[in-house]
Structures are given as C-alpha cells and as structure tokens.
Amino acid sequence: MAIVLLLTTLPHQHGVYLITILETAITPGPTAKATLVDNSINDPIVGIPRVNSGTHAIRLGNSILGSQGDYYFVTRMKRTFVVNENSISFAFALVLENGGNSHITGNTNPYYQVRLFNSNNQAIFSRDVMANPSNPLFTNSNGILFTNWLCENINTARFIGQTVTLEITLSDCGQGGHWGYGYFDHFCGFNCTSPSFNPGITLNPLPNGCPKFPLSVSGNITLPSSASFTNVTLQVLDISNNVIATKIINSAPGGFFSTNLDYPDFYPSGPNSNIQFNIRAILNYGISGIPQTPIIINNTNPPGPDVSFKNCPTPCYEELIFQQDQAINSSVNYQASCCITSYSIINPNNTVNFKAGYIISLQPGFYVSGYNTGLFHAYIGRCEENNFNSRIQQNSIGNKIESLESDVKISPNPTSAYINIDAGKEKVVSWELYDRSGKSVLRGNSEQIDIQGLLKGSYILKINLEKRHISKAVIIK
Known part of the structure; x- marks a missing residue:
C-alpha cells in the first residue's frame, strides 16, 4: 500500500519554527524525520522491535541522531480514502523523551496524535497521548518513555461510503530540547482486537421526522481499565456548527449515558430561522488523574442534519x-x-x-x-398535536413573546356575568381586558371581574402578576 506523507516542521505554542513541507510516497529513508525501517535490528535506544510483523514499518518523528537541541519538529502522515469497513486499525510503538514535570504540566512534552477528518475537514475523531511516566502504557528507561507494540482502533461504522482523512502526528518537545518518534505498521488488513488506547463513544440514531419532545439522546462509552470517566458533554449545533446549547452528563452506568433535549435547547430565544441542527458528544476522561484529549463524535457527518424542524x-x-x-x-x-x-x-x-x-x-x-x-x-383553529414540551413556562421571540401555558386559571369561560382569576400562590397586581380591535374596555386589580354590559364576542384578558404577565382568551356569551 502506498502511504502519502505530508512532512512538516510546524510552529509550536512555545516557539516559532521554520516550516518546510515535503509530500512524497514513502521510500526507504526519505528524510531524517520519516523513514521506512526494516526488521534487521531493534530500536537502538530502548531495544523494542522496529517492526511489528513482516519486514518493514514506518518510523515517524525525530531521533537522537540530530544535534542536541535540534528537536523542533512535528512530523505528520496523512491518508485520504473512502471508508469501506467498520473500523480502522493499525499497530504502533512510541519512544518519547520525558522533559520533566514542567513539560507535563505545561503540556509541552513530546506527543503522539491521531485524528480522523471528514470531507469538510472537520475532526470526527481525535486522540492525543503526551509523554508522561504516570501513564501505565509507558515504560520509563532513564527518562526515555516507550511502549511495546500496541494497536489503535477507530470506529468508522457510521462513515461507510464517505471520504475521510487519517492523520498521524509525532511531535518533539514544545521547547526544543526533547525528541519523540514512533513506529507504525499494518495499515491494511489488520484487526485490532484489543485496542491499547481504548476510549470510545457512540451516539444512538435519532428518529426521523419532526422531533417529539422530550427528545431522548443516548449512547455508549468505553474506557481502558486505567482511565476514569469525567463526563459527556452534549452539544446542539446549528447548521453552521455554532454551539446552540450544551448539556453535561456526569454519569454513565455500565457505559450507557442519556439525557433529554427540549425545545428551548434548540431555540433558547424562541423560534428563528434555524431549522436544522446537529448533535455532538464529547467524552472527557483522565488517566492516573491526568486529563486526556477528549474523544469527539458527531451523530452524523456534518452538516447533517440530525434534527430538522423543516415543515414542522x-x-x-x-x-x-x-x-x-x-x-x-x-x-x-x-x-x-x-x-x-x-x-x-x-x-x-x-x-x-x-x-x-x-x-x-x-x-x-x-x-x-x-x-x-x-x-x-x-x-x-386548535393547535396541531406535536408533543412539544408543555412544561416550558417561558420563552420569547426577541424576548418579547408573552409567557406560555401557565397554571393561572380563569372561570367560568365562556361567561356572561363574572370572570374569576385563580393565580394560585401568585398575587394579581392588575389586569386589563381588550376587545378584538385591541381596544382596552376594562381594567382593575381584583380577582373577580364584572363583565356584564359588554358585547358578546372574544376578548383578551391580560393579567399582570408580580413576576410575570400572561394573556387569556375570554368568550362572553
């Protein structure tokens, strides 16, 4: 299989470096930062096999062969392809020099990263593993952290038939004094049955058609035994990928999480021109108390939609x-x-x-x-039955819509003599009655209204309470 490499030295958050780009098919020894290695010898630093099986593997990243301090490189390998299997697997082994606690807390140690992008160049999977002796997957040999051969597995079942880009990155230390590299093997025909970094998150499909509220959103997570669950952050995105609402799910018993979305989660300020939305879930977790890069999943490939209010x-x-x-x-x-x-x-x-x-x-x-x-x-006519959440007590279009369904009652209605206002524990401050033309015909502050003498027809009773106001239709017969 031909692997296309995009090799770069990139700016890092703690330094600005020259950028050079080389795009080439992998051949033996194309650069010092990306090399096709064989199984004739083991790794010269930590002694692990350079090849998982077979005869060759790819080494990405810096080695100690450069001069001291020449560790300012980020080496990146990309492959774009159409997904035709339920998962992507490959084998890898890491050798990363530990810069010490200040580099760990400052997030500047050498690191390994794998990301998967959709055709819109949006990350749909991301994992970042920084050199850290507290991570149980690393063996510490005099400040050199290394793994044995491990395997990576990325669930791609929801992207069958879509074009994606797999990107693998090895980075030196952000301050230029420590190096990192890794070996990669088996990009084709490899089944990773026991992933070494095994956090994962899936979202269950949502029903088609106009949404019924409350709308249940659920999914599953998996974590390696060494990891601890922090939360799942669920986001509602508009069609431009702007975050409309966020919900934090703090428990996932048995790896299952769920929450309900209501109408205000899509329209926090009332109905507007947005009618299509996407759902994103973010798994936050840690290893040995160290927060790891979150795992991100979209319900479908953006721009979606996952939820549509079109014609609803x-x-x-x-x-x-x-x-x-x-x-x-x-x-x-x-x-x-x-x-x-x-x-x-x-x-x-x-x-x-x-x-x-x-x-x-x-x-x-x-x-x-x-x-x-x-x-x-x-x-x-009567409202259409749509199961929208009747528990919503307030909403607004531009903050100017009157309050919604309330527990304030008026009776009798229709009526020909009196209207009684029952506001429960709330105090009636004032009220005003309007005819069809919008003309005020009565006003007051009592809880009983004498409407004798008014013409038959439909009226609007606007009731002002201490903290809100509501409107009721009144029929005088």
Missing part, C-alpha cells in the same frame, strides 16, 4: 406577539392556543402560517414584503 409546527404558545422590530425571516408555522398579534414585517420568499384558537390580530406595521413572492396564511 412550532410549540403551541398561549399567545404570540411580534413587535415592529421583529421581522420574520424564515418559513415557519406559528401557532397559539389563544391569540397571535403582529406589528412586524414578513420578509420576501417566506411562507408563514399563523394559527390561533381565537384571535389573529394584524396591527399597523404588519406587512408581507415582496412582489408575488412568499405566502402568508392565517387560520382560526
């Missing part, structure tokens, strides 16, 4: 109010059990539906922009 209704709000500075920029089906009031513009090329149980009020400032582009519909 929004939650059933009690009331929606769109102020003049809240232009509607996307195609969304808005619905409310009571009322929708809009003073805002609907921008071109959008299809927007308003559905309310009692009143849709289009006030001065409402406008559907564009010439024969986009559609606007208004309906009086």
Whole structure:
C-alpha cells in the first residue's frame, strides 16, 4: 500500500519554527524525520522491535541522531480514502523523551496524535497521548518513555461510503530540547482486537421526522481499565456548527449515558430561522488523574442534519406577539392556543402560517414584503398535536413573546356575568381586558371581574402578576 506523507516542521505554542513541507510516497529513508525501517535490528535506544510483523514499518518523528537541541519538529502522515469497513486499525510503538514535570504540566512534552477528518475537514475523531511516566502504557528507561507494540482502533461504522482523512502526528518537545518518534505498521488488513488506547463513544440514531419532545439522546462509552470517566458533554449545533446549547452528563452506568433535549435547547430565544441542527458528544476522561484529549463524535457527518424542524409546527404558545422590530425571516408555522398579534414585517420568499384558537390580530406595521413572492396564511383553529414540551413556562421571540401555558386559571369561560382569576400562590397586581380591535374596555386589580354590559364576542384578558404577565382568551356569551 502506498502511504502519502505530508512532512512538516510546524510552529509550536512555545516557539516559532521554520516550516518546510515535503509530500512524497514513502521510500526507504526519505528524510531524517520519516523513514521506512526494516526488521534487521531493534530500536537502538530502548531495544523494542522496529517492526511489528513482516519486514518493514514506518518510523515517524525525530531521533537522537540530530544535534542536541535540534528537536523542533512535528512530523505528520496523512491518508485520504473512502471508508469501506467498520473500523480502522493499525499497530504502533512510541519512544518519547520525558522533559520533566514542567513539560507535563505545561503540556509541552513530546506527543503522539491521531485524528480522523471528514470531507469538510472537520475532526470526527481525535486522540492525543503526551509523554508522561504516570501513564501505565509507558515504560520509563532513564527518562526515555516507550511502549511495546500496541494497536489503535477507530470506529468508522457510521462513515461507510464517505471520504475521510487519517492523520498521524509525532511531535518533539514544545521547547526544543526533547525528541519523540514512533513506529507504525499494518495499515491494511489488520484487526485490532484489543485496542491499547481504548476510549470510545457512540451516539444512538435519532428518529426521523419532526422531533417529539422530550427528545431522548443516548449512547455508549468505553474506557481502558486505567482511565476514569469525567463526563459527556452534549452539544446542539446549528447548521453552521455554532454551539446552540450544551448539556453535561456526569454519569454513565455500565457505559450507557442519556439525557433529554427540549425545545428551548434548540431555540433558547424562541423560534428563528434555524431549522436544522446537529448533535455532538464529547467524552472527557483522565488517566492516573491526568486529563486526556477528549474523544469527539458527531451523530452524523456534518452538516447533517440530525434534527430538522423543516415543515414542522412550532410549540403551541398561549399567545404570540411580534413587535415592529421583529421581522420574520424564515418559513415557519406559528401557532397559539389563544391569540397571535403582529406589528412586524414578513420578509420576501417566506411562507408563514399563523394559527390561533381565537384571535389573529394584524396591527399597523404588519406587512408581507415582496412582489408575488412568499405566502402568508392565517387560520382560526386548535393547535396541531406535536408533543412539544408543555412544561416550558417561558420563552420569547426577541424576548418579547408573552409567557406560555401557565397554571393561572380563569372561570367560568365562556361567561356572561363574572370572570374569576385563580393565580394560585401568585398575587394579581392588575389586569386589563381588550376587545378584538385591541381596544382596552376594562381594567382593575381584583380577582373577580364584572363583565356584564359588554358585547358578546372574544376578548383578551391580560393579567399582570408580580413576576410575570400572561394573556387569556375570554368568550362572553
């Protein structure tokens, strides 16, 4: 198998180095930093075999053959291919010089890194192993840390048929005084049955179609016996890979973790133009008390989507109010059990539906922009059943939507004489009753309202409590 190398000396966080790039097919002894070695001798420093099996292996990284202090190199090997198996395996052995505690705590010791990138150059797997004598996989020989031949295994089942890039890196010390190298073998036809670095994380598939809340997200983790679990960080990403919400899962009994996502995890400030989202999980763990590089997995290959609200209704709000500075920029089906009031513009090329149980009020400032582009519909009817989380107590579009379903009750309704307000333990500060045109017809602060003398029809009762306000539809018969 031909292995293509991209060999570089790269800038490091503690120094700036010259960059040289060589891209070549591997041949015996192409550079001092990447060499095809044979099994004629063992490693001259620690005595381990230079080849796992067969006759040849690749050595990446610096060796002690350079002059003292000539350890400023990062050597990188890449391979791009189409995934056709459930996992990637290869064998490797590391020889890293330990720079001491200051290098360990400063994260500047020599290190080995393997990353897997998707076709968008996004890392979908990452592992970083720094020289550290507390890591039980290393043997310490007078400050030289080395492993016997180990094997790496990367789960690629979810990327079958996709183009990925495997990148392996060996780095010298970040301060230029210590070296590191590794041997690599068996990139083809090798089955790693007992991975040496074995942290892993998987996400279970999510259901298709409009999401039902609460939305359960779950998966599994595996850790080597020497590792300890810290947490799983679950992230909701928009289609541009911006983090919308984060949840920390602090327990994974039996390697299983789960949490629920609700509507505000996707729309923390209320419905907006984002309708497609991805789910990312990050496994945080440590070895001997030392935090390791997190393992990252996406539910699917970004840009996804994992969760889509396309052509899905929004939650059933009690009331929606769109102020003049809240232009509607996307195609969304808005619905409310009571009322929708809009003073805002609907921008071109959008299809927007308003559905309310009692009143849709289009006030001065409402406008559907564009010439024969986009559609606007208004309906009086019950909210669509969509299992959106009714436990949401507050939300907003631009922080200007009235509160949602509440435990404040009015009775009787319909009524012809009086309305009683039951706010539970909350205090009614004031209230105001509006007719269909938005005109105020009554106001007060008692918990009983005399509506005798008002015309039959639909009204809106706005109730101001000490810490919030709500709106209720009232039918006078």
